[in-house]
Amino acid sequence: MRYSELFLPTGREVPSDAELVSHQLMIRAGMMRKLTSGIYSYLPLGYRVIRKVEQIVREEMNRAGAQEVFLPMVQPAELWQESGRWIHYGKELLRLRDRHDREYCLGPTHEEVITDLVRNEIKTYRQLPRNLYQIQTKFRDEIRPRFGVMRCREFGMKDAYSFDPDEAGAEVSYRKMFDAYNRIFTRCGLNFRPVEADSGSIGGSYSHEFMVMADSGEDAICFCNACQYAANLEKAELAKPEAELPAGSALLLEEVHTPGVQTIEEVCGYLHVRPEEVVKTLIFAADGEPVAVLIRGDREVNEVKVRNYLGCDALELASDDMIFKVTRSPRGFAGAIGIKARIIADYSLIGASAVVMGANREDYHLSHVNPGRDFKVENYADLCVIRRSDPCPRCGGKISFARGIEVGHVFKLGTKYSKAMKALYLDRNGREQTMVMGCYGIGIGRTVAAAIEQNHDADGIVWPLPLAPYPVIITPVNVNEKPLLETAEKIYLSLVEKGVDVLLDDRDERAGVKFKDADLIGIPFRVTIGPKKLSEGKVEIRYRRSGEVKTLTVSEVEAFLMERISEKCEV
């Protein structure tokens, strides 16, 4: 491609509305432009990178035995009513009506459509297993689109769905996808890590997220330094503590006057106790029903764990109204004794005794509370947010924390959709069985952005070779000097001949401008053709990542570059 003909508007200035480096650079490097909130147009350079990622994804999905399909983006409401998600999915689902007033939605994901397709066409175990995937534009009406392509409303996604006759088959399919994902992100040249994850509203029993490591990532993850355990923070388990016998403090329950003292901090200060000696009582509305969650004063409740424990759809902190209804006191004085709600407690309270707790009476707390003696807990469970001082739940080793960008997610769905939508088949014995499903997503645009977050410097993007829109740019420093341009053309044509995507910077610009642009758009190899070296029959090759420069004769260039590019070596 000749740069002079390329639609590539680069910019020197950092766009004021872009916060993340990847967002800034994608705009500055002329990869994309915003149309409206959370919706972007991709320009030639950006689209090229997207296609590189897509191609890697395709190759590895095909290799793993999946088959590419293409499903509708506009989907009828009936399908979503059948799965239950028409109600359950909420406002992220963009709904619309056609001229006949029939209801539709824009697909945020395609479980319903694929399940419908498969149930109509697959009738026997002989046709299983199957894994179908597509690369499609999805639409999710995000409350707050931000971070450029990282969290937008319209976005490109690869989604795959596996159908197996039984749980064991589904396990195999899941494993294949897990391995394929490892290959995909490795081939993209990314530093990533699969972590155990919560399966969220998509449902299902088991899932992993693929996280690209980046401080700017939206997700917090933790991992063990000793073993392989790694998990999203919202999923990370805490080991159940050894059940100590309650010290069984003989001290009697005592009501103490604590005017205006509400937070754990205030309670500790006022009563001269440590947070570990206080019980925090949080009241949640779980699908509208009050539930009291007890946890040690120094710990935080993990709402995802609470939601999963209760098996509820909606979970939020209770309103003042509800708090008053169950405790007959205002917010800040809730406790377990006499509360009109289910009571569950975190493992951190196992063995607790003689603790401080709200009295369910305004301006009063109770001290010397003994769980078991003074109130009953429905159950103890792991409801806590993990923290640095906690041991690895698997091996007891030391854990570390990091941030990551979720670029892929694999789920074992089980029969959630196949049951609801009757995706059935006849087994060997002629018996009707429910298919077992899995679903597997990769955010294409997000992968591109994550690659930039991980690969950039002060001058711009530094593409990993496999994702580079062009692996090579040829830069004659002055196109008005015939020999420079002619040599550039010669090298350009020889590489084009070999099938290399080369960019020839044939613009009548000063060398500095060309260098800055080449760095900004992150091309891995730059062939610089200048008068001094050329008079000796030589040109320079510069590595974008290291800045290292090699001087070669013109005749050596082609072979040198072909070798680097085909090796896919890191530069």
Next chain:
RNA sequence: CGGGGCGUAGCGCAGUCCGGUAGCGCACCUGCUUUGGGAGCAGGAUGUCGCAGGUUCAAAUCCUGCCGCCCCGACCA
């Protein structure tokens, strides 16, 4: 949806408090000089000042309503 901020040339911004013919830098066009890390000089073009009402002799500026965008929070395969 709650809190905060912004909307003026393609981009980044000043001007708004205190009403009086709309400015700066970059980019763009022309010419000359320059030519290995975003050139210099000279000249030039570019605006429904987010939209709609209102006040006023006069509105980018004051008032009302609306729209859009960004940040924080809540929310989120």
